[in-house]
Amino acid sequence: MKTSRLAVLALATGMTFGLASPSLAQSSSSSAETYRLLNLFGDVFEQVKTKYVEKVDDKQLIEAAINGMLTSLDPHSSYLNMDNFEEMQVDTRGEFGGLGIEVTMEEGFVKVISPIYDTPAEKAGLQPGDFITHIDGTAIRGKTLNDAVEMMRGKVNTDIILTIIRKGEQAPFDVTLTRAVIKIQSVRAEVKEDIGYIRIT
Template sequence: MQTRTRITLGLVVAILCLTIGVAAGWRYYNPAADQVGAEHLRLFREVVSIVRSSYVEEVSGKKLLEGAINGMLASLDPHSSYLPPEPFTEMKTEISGSFGGLGIEISMRDGKLTVVAPIEDTPAWRAGIQSGDHIWKIDDTPTRGLTITQAVKQMRGEKGTQVSLSILRNGNGKPLVFPLVRDIIKTRSLKSRTLEPGYGYVRISQFQERTGDDFAAALAKLRSDNGGSLKGLVLDLRNNPGGLLDAAVAVAGRFVGERLDNGLIVYTEGREHFAKRSYSATIGEKEPRYPLVVLINGGSASASEIVAGALQDHGRAVIMGTTSFGKGSVQTVVPLKDGAGLKLTTARYYTPKGRSIQARGIEPDIVVERAGFKELPDKGRAGFLEKDLDNHLSGAESGEGEKTPEQDVKKLPAAPATPEHEVDKDYQLLRALELLKGWDAMRKVATAKH
């Protein structure tokens, strides 16, 4: 029995070491060259040995290993995690824009499973689940003690199957029970319409593989529907939880980068293999320099903050709304040999002028609160931002300070549509449209002949 235990423990430690240095080009962890590391591994073996021999029930080595990995990653920051084969496959499917489930972005706050934002036009969105909701139970299973991966696994499932979420919400003394039916979540990357003749509106709910192309097509359609040109555009990134970096670069790149030396969108800084990288707009078709207003709020995170920060730094848009979420960290997904994946925070994002987004967010040029309207609620309320998450990364300053780093040179009618959310019921959108119209009026005054 002792021989078997020693073999099992040796296998656990060997797999743990392999996991730490799995990716090609990464620095392998060598406990023999690091006395402190060797002492930690001996402590790990000792704890595993005690659990294996003395715990009230027999525990598999796989369960202990995965628990150790999850605990190790959870101690780093809220966004690093181990993805077993099934969740890893689901994550890749989600990035493609189609997956089965409820449509909820979740995270941990004070040890509680908390909704960051529901994805628009999904079962969760339609049922009225809100940012800041504490998911107390999934069916009859309490969520306390569950990892995010475990919770996601319980909420995901085949189309047509049912799941019940018990929600604790501020201001309500009793749990709210939401019976939901899972669906194939084909997230619509964006929607567009004409607000008034000459003034366009594009809402991007998430940055996916097709977002860049869809955005270019939507802008072309808006121009065509408005006599070939726009007087102004509202880009709505409220409650956009982020997505793919390449898609964010493509969207921002429609408005900046007319010259090789002014197209920086974002850069990252990490350690060694993930040292500084720059992402710039590609040379190609650009939008005319019509006035642009970008709407953000506390539910705008990650890729949406990259777009807002880049347009703000380049002076290409007025940012309006409330402070964004503040998720300025880069997660690299590394496939592991058994079909699982490792999502690891490897760098921080910085705007073109060297501003860190992490735990700070993007401050709007013009602060406009939601003013209590029900439509398009502010999914990221004050008090639930990146800086409020357990164990969040600090917003470290860029090594460049405020300097711009060296570039890498390498069916809508023209008349007012009937919108899904009437403009006069969305105060922030109304203010954005008023600003664009005022902008146009002031331009006419400035260019008038006397």
């Protein structure tokens, strides 16, 4: 009886190992493939560093690779480095010190998309389509959009001079604005001539 029980136990143990072995082999194979692809990434990274026509920044390359990996998952996934994360925190809090303009970069200048309602930018008369060429006398051309945004932000109640090019104007002109705490209102409502208007941004 003891021999029989040992034989059954050995058979059961053998079956357990037999079932586990393909899984372990598959896991090992998957890990090997992962390391092979990581080595491939390292090889490409080194080739770009040493043979690209211009000098590249290691951090930018790696962050771009990480972002590419995440954006390939779905349209809503992306990588935020520390600077971008802090920028997002400022935006999502809905309050920051600045001028109150939505901007983009075009032709080397900062282009005004829209001034935000009841902000220094709107009160100063900035218009959609305006181009900002200088900030406090410093040329924008050659700088990134983030650089320009940082230059426009500052301590509340401090002045800033923007040099503007506007369609229809013969020459650039300066506009002085005073930085303020910008409170972003996602929903605004007003009534005009018995008609209610709701604006969602």
